[in-house]
Amino acid sequence: MKNIFKNFLIFFLIFAAIMTAFSLFDNSGEDIENISIAKLVQEINNEEVQSITVKGNELDILLKNESKQASKKEINEPLGEVLKNYNVPADKVNNLDISIGDEPNSGILLTVLPFIIPALFIIGLIWFMMRQVQGVNSKAMTFGQSGAKIADQKIKTTFKDVAGAKEAKEDLEEIVEFLKHPQKFITMGAKIPKGVLLLGSPGTGKTLLARATSGEAKVPFFHISGSEFVEMFVGVGASRVRDLFKKAKKASPCIIFIDEIDAVGRQRGAGLGGSHDEREQTLNQILVEMDGFDNQTNVIVLAATNRPDVLDPALLRPGRFDRQVVIDLPDIKDREAILKIHAQKKPLDKDVDLKIVAQRTPGFSGADLANLLNEAAIMSARDNKKTINNLAVLDSIERVLLGRERKSHILSDEEKKITAYHEAGHALIAHVLPKADPVHKVSIISRGRAAGYTINLPKEDKKMTAYSDFIASMAVLLGGYAAEKTFFGEVTTGASNDLQRATATARKMVTQFGMDEKLGPRTFGQKDEMPFLGKEIHERRDYSEKTAQTIDEEISNYVDNALKTAEKTIKDNKDKMEKIVAVLIDKETIEKDEFNKLLA
Ligand code: ADP
Numbered sequence: 379m380k381n382i383f384k385n386f387l388i389f390f391l392i393f394a395a396i397m398t399a400f401s402l403f404d405n406s407g408e409d410i411e412n413i414s415i416a417k418l419v420q421e422i423n424n425e426e427v428q429s430i431t432v433k434g435n436e437l438d439i440l441l442k443n444e445s446k447q448a449s450k451k452e453i454n455e456p457l458g459e460v461l462k463n464y465n466v467p468a469d470k471v472n473n474l475d476i477s478i479g480d481e482p483n484s485g486i487l488l489t490v491l492p493f494i495i496p497a498l499f500i501i502g503l504i505w506f507m508m509r510q511v512q513g514v515n516s517k518a519m520t521f522g523q524s525g526a527k528i529a530d531q532k533i534k535t536t537f538k539d540v541a542g543a544k545e546a547k548e549d550l551e552e553i554v555e556f557l558k559h560p561q562k563f564i565t566m567g568a569k570i571p572k573g574v575l576l577l578g579s580p581g582t583g584k585t586l587l588a589r590a591t592s593g594e595a596k597v598p599f600f601h602i603s604g605s606e607f608v609e610m611f612v613g614v615g616a617s618r619v620r621d622l623f624k625k626a627k628k629a630s631p632c633i634i635f636i637d638e639i640d641a642v643g644r645q646r647g648a649g650l651g652g653s654h655d656e657r658e659q660t661l662n663q664i665l666v667e668m669d670g671f672d673n674q675t676n677v678i679v680l681a682a683t684n685r686p687d688v689l690d691p692a693l694l695r696p697g698r699f700d701r702q703v704v705i706d707l708p709d710i711k712d713r714e715a716i717l718k719i720h721a722q723k724k725p726l727d728k729d730v731d732l733k734i735v736a737q738r739t740p741g742f743s744g745a746d747l748a749n750l751l752n753e754a755a756i757m758s759a760r761d762n763k764k765t766i767n768n769l770a771v772l773d774s775i776e777r778v779l780l781g782r783e784r785k786s787h788i789l790s791d792e793e794k795k796i797t798a799y800h801e802a803g804h805a806l807i808a809h810v811l812p813k814a815d816p817v818h819k820v821s822i823i824s825r826g827r828a829a830g831y832t833i834n835l836p837k838e839d840k841k842m843t844a845y846s847d848f849i850a851s852m853a854v855l856l857g858g859y860a861a862e863k864t865f866f867g868e869v870t871t872g873a874s875n876d877l878q879r880a881t882a883t884a885r886k887m888v889t890q891f892g893m894d895e896k897l898g899p900r901t902f903g904q905k906d907e908m909p910f911l912g913k914e915i916h917e918r919r920d921y922s923e924k925t926a927q928t929i930d931e932e933i934s935n936y937v938d939n940a941l942k943t944a945e946k947t948i949k950d951n952k953d954k955m956e957k958i959v960a961v962l963i964d965k966e967t968i969e970k971d972e973f974n975k976l977l978a
Pocket residue numbers: 539540541542543578579580581582583584585586587682716719743744745746748
């Protein structure tokens with residue numbers, strides 16, 4: 379805005395400068411005497427004049443003695459008339475060599491300039507004011523416009539920037555082909571897909587991949603988020619969709635990317651209140667636009683969601699988003715690759731082993747990993763370090779996992795002791811039970827909301843969890859509770875979160891995974907979701923009252939058995955418990971290797 383005004387000013391100044399130059403130029407040259415008409419008449423009468431050149435209202439006079447003079451007459455009166463009015467004899471006039479020259483440039487400019495300058499000024503002012511008004515009201519003025527952002531062409535994202543996700547990249551490679559060489563497919567009689575749905579948990583790189591696809595195909599990328607369609611006023615969403623597709627068709631070949639499409643693409647007719655009307659209209663419009671593509675429209679719609687289960691089936695029909703690309707959470711190899719990409723511009727110490735970081739971060743998404751390295755960089759910069767060392771990286775794993783350390787959260791000696799026994803309980807059971815995930819770290823430093831924490835991680839990434847894994851992990855969860863009960867005779871509030879997680883595990887085993895012998899291989903309960911809260915707000919019961927009672931009993935059984943296992947393990951290993959507690963109280967934290975040595 380300011381820039382435009384400045385440009386305008388500069389333009390104006392240059393213009394004025396040129397004008398002045400012109401007029402100066404025109405007046406420069408030899409010294410020309412300006413004379414009056416009367417003087418001219420006198421000279422003519424004396425036969426001193428050789429020729430007169432008329433340029434508009436100016437007269438250039440050449441005398442017989444070769445000197446030059448200038449004079450002016452009225453614009454609309456021909457020179458002949460003027461001389462006649464001055465009673466110059468006709469023969470004297472005939473002897474004169476009168477010619478008509480071009481009107482002088484500066485003359486015109488100088489006459490017009492006084493009109494142009496104020497006009498320009500006023501136009502400029504009005505234009506400037508309009509811009510300002512628009513700035514204030516721009517929201518209102520662009521209401522029905524899509525607001526889609528075209529990605530910056532300079533920052534090219536390509537598949538190289540996306541680590542792992544091999545299958546997803548292969549699928550999208552095909553889309554790149556379609557965009558680059560559509561004719562190849564059309565001559566085969568193939569229909570080019572219109573829509574591709576990217577499915578994956580948050581932070582797995584869906585947005586990144588969509589961007590990379592456009593970067594690979596070197597086509598424009600229209601980016602809009604599903605929630606941008608949902609406005610306060612009905613009909614805005616639909617008109618934004620129309621606008622977006624219109625723009626995209628003009629820019630074809632290109633990619634439209636609708637992020638978080640579940641915001642508009644939820645099942646129609648399932649909403650409460652009035653707001654679903656708007657969403658339905660928007661969704662319908664998207665479907666209509668996509669159906670309107672013919673084979674020559676080289677526009678491909680990519681959409682991303684982490685909730686494919688709530689999408690309207692109409693979206694997934696052939697000819698719409700019939701291609702689906704699933705992006706999984708990265709496995710250990712991919713995690714290392716992602717870490718490598720994000721470590722590129724960061725000065726990591728040599729002792730940082732990204733492989734170990736990858737090992738310690740099962741379940742982390744690409745975004746979590748990027749965040750982890752960023753946290754480490756921030757922490758190192760804050761401590762005025764030159765490089766990022768191993769400690770900073772490992773510490774930020776826990777920061778991302780559990781929240782930051784709360785050194786100010788000081789426990790009393792008694793609380794410290796209880797926490798030490800509690801965490802030692804978890805750690806001991808994780809160590810002793812063969813099916814439990816091994817211990818990576820035990821600490822009684824408070825982090826986030828936990829007073830202490832024990833990190834135990836699977837040896838390798840697991841895609842499936844078996845019955846015995848659940849049983850072992852419940853025992854580990856109850857280890858803290860069992861330790862408090864065994865050593866202090868009572869429990870504290872510190873075990874509450876452990877109990878919740880153990881109960882939830884037991885419930886899932888019984889109601890979702892069919893792992894309970896008494897209840898058999900079936901599921902219990904159907905989850906209904908409220909469309910726009912996106913949460914399960916109630917569970918539909920599809921079983922009898924009697925079964926409900928059995929479910930409760932079975933859940934209690936699992937938790938009780940886990941507690942028994944934990945208590946027995948602790949009683950059998952009291953010496954080991956004491957060892958762990960002593961080190962914890964002394965050092966507050968035990969790392970994996972030290973822990974294993976301690977219990978060997
Ligand atoms: P989503 O859209 O799936 O929620 P994003 O694409 O926004 O996730 O990813 C967030 C960030 O996480 C990206 O900007 C990138 O820095 C990082 N990231 C995620 N996945 C990867 C990956 N496979 N390779 C490299 N970086 C990744």
